[in-house]
Amino acid sequence: MKKILLSGLLGIASLCAGATDLFFYSPEDGNGGLRLAVKNEDGSWRSIGNGYDFVKSDFGAWGAHKKMWNPQLFPTSTGWACLFRATNSGSVIGWAESPDLKNWKPQKYLAPADTSKLTFRTNVGFLPASVDINGKLVAGYVMNADDALISSLDSYVAERGKLYSLYSEHADKDGERFKDLAPLKATLTATGKSKGISPLLMGIFFEDINYAADGGLYGELVQNRDFEYITGEGHDKAWGPEYAWSVAGDKISFSIADDDPIHKNNPHFARLDVKGGIATLVNNGGNAFINSGYDGIPLKKGEQYRFSFKARSSSKMPVEVDLVSETGRKLASGKIKLKKSKNWVDYELLLTPDEYSSKASLHIVPKNNGIVDLDMISLFPVKTFKGRRNGLREDLAQTLADLKPRFVRFPGGCVAHGNGLDNMYDWKGSIGKLEERKPLRNLWGYHQTRGLGYHEYFEFCEDIGAEPLPVLAAAVPCQNSAWESVYSHDDLTRYGQQCGLPMDSLDSYIQDVLDLVEYANGPVSSEWGKKRAEAGHPEPFNLKYLGIGNEDMITEVFEERFNKINAAVKKAHPEIIVIGTVGPFYEGADYEEGWRLAREQKVDMVDEHYYVDPAWLIYNQDYYDDYDRNGTKVYLGEWAAHLPGRPSNMETALAEALYLTAVERNGDVVSMSSYAPLLAKDGHTQWKPDLIYFNNTEVNPTTDYETMRLYGENAGNTYIDNTLVVDTDNDKAKARVAASIVKDDKGDIIVKLVNLLPVETNVDVDLKKYFPSGAGLNSIRTVMSGKPADEKASVVTDRVTLASPFFEMPLAPYSFTVLRIPSK
Numbered sequence: 001m002k003k004i005l006l007s008g009l010l011g012i013a014s015l016c017a018g019a020t021d022l023f024f025y026s027p028e029d030g031n032g033g034l035r036l037a038v039k040n041e042d043g044s045w046r047s048i049g050n051g052y053d054f055v056k057s058d059f060g061a062w063g064a065h066k067k068m069w070n071p072q073l074f075p076t077s078t079g080w081a082c083l084f085r086a087t088n089s090g091s092v093i094g095w096a097e098s099p100d101l102k103n104w105k106p107q108k109y110l111a112p113a114d115t116s117k118l119t120f121r122t123n124v125g126f127l128p129a130s131v132d133i134n135g136k137l138v139a140g141y142v143m144n145a146d147d148a149l150i151s152s153l154d155s156y157v158a159e160r161g162k163l164y165s166l167y168s169e170h171a172d173k174d175g176e177r178f179k180d181l182a183p184l185k186a187t188l189t190a191t192g193k194s195k196g197i198s199p200l201l202m203g204i205f206f207e208d209i210n211y212a213a214d215g216g217l218y219g220e221l222v223q224n225r226d227f228e229y230i231t232g233e234g235h236d237k238a239w240g241p242e243y244a245w246s247v248a249g250d251k252i253s254f255s256i257a258d259d260d261p262i263h264k265n266n267p268h269f270a271r272l273d274v275k276g277g278i279a280t281l282v283n284n285g286g287n288a289f290i291n292s293g294y295d296g297i298p299l300k301k302g303e304q305y306r307f308s309f310k311a312r313s314s315s316k317m318p319v320e321v322d323l324v325s326e327t328g329r330k331l332a333s334g335k336i337k338l339k340k341s342k343n344w345v346d347y348e349l350l351l352t353p354d355e356y357s358s359k360a361s362l363h364i365v366p367k368n369n370g371i372v373d374l375d376m377i378s379l380f381p382v383k384t385f386k387g388r389r390n391g392l393r394e395d396l397a398q399t400l401a402d403l404k405p406r407f408v409r410f411p412g413g414c415v416a417h418g419n420g421l422d423n424m425y426d427w428k429g430s431i432g433k434l435e436e437r438k439p440l441r442n443l444w445g446y447h448q449t450r451g452l453g454y455h456e457y458f459e460f461c462e463d464i465g466a467e468p469l470p471v472l473a474a475a476v477p478c479q480n481s482a483w484e485s486v487y488s489h490d491d492l493t494r495y496g497q498q499c500g501l502p503m504d505s506l507d508s509y510i511q512d513v514l515d516l517v518e519y520a521n522g523p524v525s526s527e528w529g530k531k532r533a534e535a536g537h538p539e540p541f542n543l544k545y546l547g548i549g550n551e552d553m554i555t556e557v558f559e560e561r562f563n564k565i566n567a568a569v570k571k572a573h574p575e576i577i578v579i580g581t582v583g584p585f586y587e588g589a590d591y592e593e594g595w596r597l598a599r600e601q602k603v604d605m606v607d608e609h610y611y612v613d614p615a616w617l618i619y620n621q622d623y624y625d626d627y628d629r630n631g632t633k634v635y636l637g638e639w640a641a642h643l644p645g646r647p648s649n650m651e652t653a654l655a656e657a658l659y660l661t662a663v664e665r666n667g668d669v670v671s672m673s674s675y676a677p678l679l680a681k682d683g684h685t686q687w688k689p690d691l692i693y694f695n696n697t698e699v700n701p702t703t704d705y706e707t708m709r710l711y712g713e714n715a716g717n718t719y720i721d722n723t724l725v726v727d728t729d730n731d732k733a734k735a736r737v738a739a740s741i742v743k744d745d746k747g748d749i750i751v752k753l754v755n756l757l758p759v760e761t762n763v764d765v766d767l768k769k770y771f772p773s774g775a776g777l778n779s780i781r782t783v784m785s786g787k788p789a790d791e792k793a794s795v796v797t798d799r800v801t802l803a804s805p806f807f808e809m810p811l812a813p814y815s816f817t818v819l820r821i822p823s824k
């Protein structure tokens with residue numbers, strides 16, 4: 001932590017020259033940030049921006065936990081500094097700097113003892129005061145401030161307000177907004193110029209959120225197969241090693257044991273004490289050890305399911321394994337004969353249900369007296385995606401493959417950097433034999449078996465022809481962390497970035513990062529390449545991209561660690577493209593500082609995130625137009641249109657389609673993009689909206705999925721420069737019509753047209769520069785349309801013969817049209 005030194009009479013002159021009293025404060029309960037008020041001529045006080053938070057604390061867990069008390073504002077040689085209590089007790093002190101009180105730098109957090117190292121000029125000219133703001137007496141401080149400062153703050157807040165109301169424009173008011181709008185005419189002309197764009201623009205970001213992995217994409221049907229659920233890691237009060245398991249009948253008792261487990265990473269197992277007397281057990285199938293699956297076990301009639309477990313039995317023990325419907329009917333049954341053994345023995349059988357069930361359960365029925373230890377109790381459909389063992393749920397994986405993703409980012413998101421330093425996703429704990437993997441608390445409030453681990457992610461990428469893009473923590477946990485770690489000893493190390501991994505552990509952390517590259521790409525003779533081969537994949541995975549960090553706060557703690565990791569990777573593997581991070585928003589402290597750092601460190605690419613109103617996407621189509629073409633590239637790693645109530649509907653889908661025309665146009669600087677989050681299981685959703693909802697038997701892609709699928713299917717590697725002229729003076733209408741033209745690797749020309757208006761727009765498309773013969777063109781047209789609030793899109797594809805390369809294309813109200821003109 002740098003020493004913060006404030007000395008001399010910094011800025012005092014400008015303060016003294018002022019004519020206005022400025023009052024600064026934060027709400028008494030800490031729920032708010034630095035607020036400012038000015039004294040009116042009549043002696044009353046006016047809050048600037050009516051309670052506008054000029055800077056908010058970023059310390060602690062999400063939302064309500066981020067608080068600010070007693071902010072004190074100091075002039076500095078470069079502007080201002082705000083010192084505040086980030087906890088009510090003052091156990092953590094926050095420090096934020098700003099040149100102008102509008103733009104703020106990433107914050108610093110200090111233990112109270114460290115504030116003694118700070119040198120403050122105490123006579124800065126502010127005095128404690130209590131003033132009346134909107135009828136409430138508030139405690140804070142008063143200083144004398146320059147009129148110019150006050151008026152610049154007023155203008156700033158007014159400007160923010162205008163943007164806020166612009167971005168609050170939703171389609172439900174389009175009727176009113178465009179009541180006088182007649183159908184529009186537009187002209188789209190290909191100018192004849194073109195540029196290369198990234199062939200990897202459309203990809204997916206898979207995070208284990210909303211039960212996306214266990215109980216989702218991962219094919220395992222038994223929940224808590226390894227008895228490693230930990231009390232407290234799940235939202236459910238009953239959560240613990242026995243979760244999802246029960247016994248029926250009074251001849252079996254079940255306990256969790258940990259003596260001589262299969263592996264130290266998998267310390268718990270089930271111990272069944274069976275003492276019914278053989279006759280009772282054989283005749284009475286009612287005694288069973290039962291798993292309820294993830295909301296039940298879905299079974300298809302006539303399909304094979306592979307059951308397996310590891311067992312250690314004190315006696316020879318016949319065991320019946322049944323798949324039982326909700327009504328108690330046996331849909332499939334098989335027998336296993338357990339040996340008497342002191343060691344763990346593997347058993348397996350295939351079961352074929354004779355009936356469909358959406359909610360079956362697994363019954364293990366021991367038929368002899370004795371003590372049986374069971375672990376890694378598993379049931380997988382034999383038919384997984386591409387038939388892999390330990391594979392993926394076929395329909396879900398296929399739905400992802402249908403997006404034609406050029407890359408897959410995994411395993412997070414917040415899951416990658418974790419809630420607390422102990423919770424960072426250690427990739428090594430996710431590979432190897434299933435029973436040797438390290439289960440991990442999922443920060444979204446459940447458990448990760450990590451049966452779907454790094455090796456499986458790499459294989460999935462290979463199966464769908466996508467580049468793998470793993471993301472590793474930058475040795476700091478999630479900025480919203482609030483979970484104890486072995487490094488926690490006070491509030492400073494308990495919340496937020498927790499001071500990052502201690503620097504004396506960084507070398508070993510960096511080695512883990514380098515080992516990942518070796519696991520993916522190293523020869524089988526190398527230590528980690530050998531492990532890949534042992535897992536069944538001697539060929540390298542050809543890893544080219546590596547994310548370091550996930551929307552972290554770009555603090556000194558972060559920068560120190562990130563720079564070392566980035567430098568080490570680039571030194572050892574100059575061929576790897578490192579993707580850094582620039583915070584969770586499209587602007588602000590982390591975005592600015594993240595980009596500054598990326599330029600300074602010449603980071604190959606950075607990962608931008610923004611979840612925004614559809615109207616933000618409408619009004620920011622020029623967002624990338626001025627980005628430097630020759631520097632750090634952009635990965636738009638997490639984005640989505642968010643409406644109030646967070647639905648996925650035609651409005652969000654079309655706003656994304658509209659924005660993606662601009663992303664394609666900027667495909668020379670934006671190299672990759674992925675909507676987030678990808679998957680959500682009904683009834684287990686922590687975040688909305690998502691691209692695909694599912695339950696055990698159905699997959700329900702959203703309207704936004706259709707947008708991403710159409711872009712994935714119709715991506716290009718060349719951008720055909722064009723001009724779009726929409727014939728109206730209505731700027732709001734103009735902003736809602738957009739187009740892009742690309743050429744793909746087959747030479748097909750693809751025109752995308754979006755009309756986010758309640759009226760038709762007729763577009764004259766001029767492609768003469770590309771089809772100079774003037775002959776007619778056969779094309780394939782796909783139109784996605786609907787009303788803004790529709791949660792299902794109509795998507796219709798037809799063949800259209802265009803009379804010449806200059807043709808008219810009518811765009812229905814609220815529609816997205818893709819026109820593919822094959823080169824041959």
Ligand code: AHR
Nearest residue numbers: 413414415550551676677
């Ligand atoms: O996509 C959901 C979450 O959003 C991600 O985990 C995180 O990176 C972002 O805050």
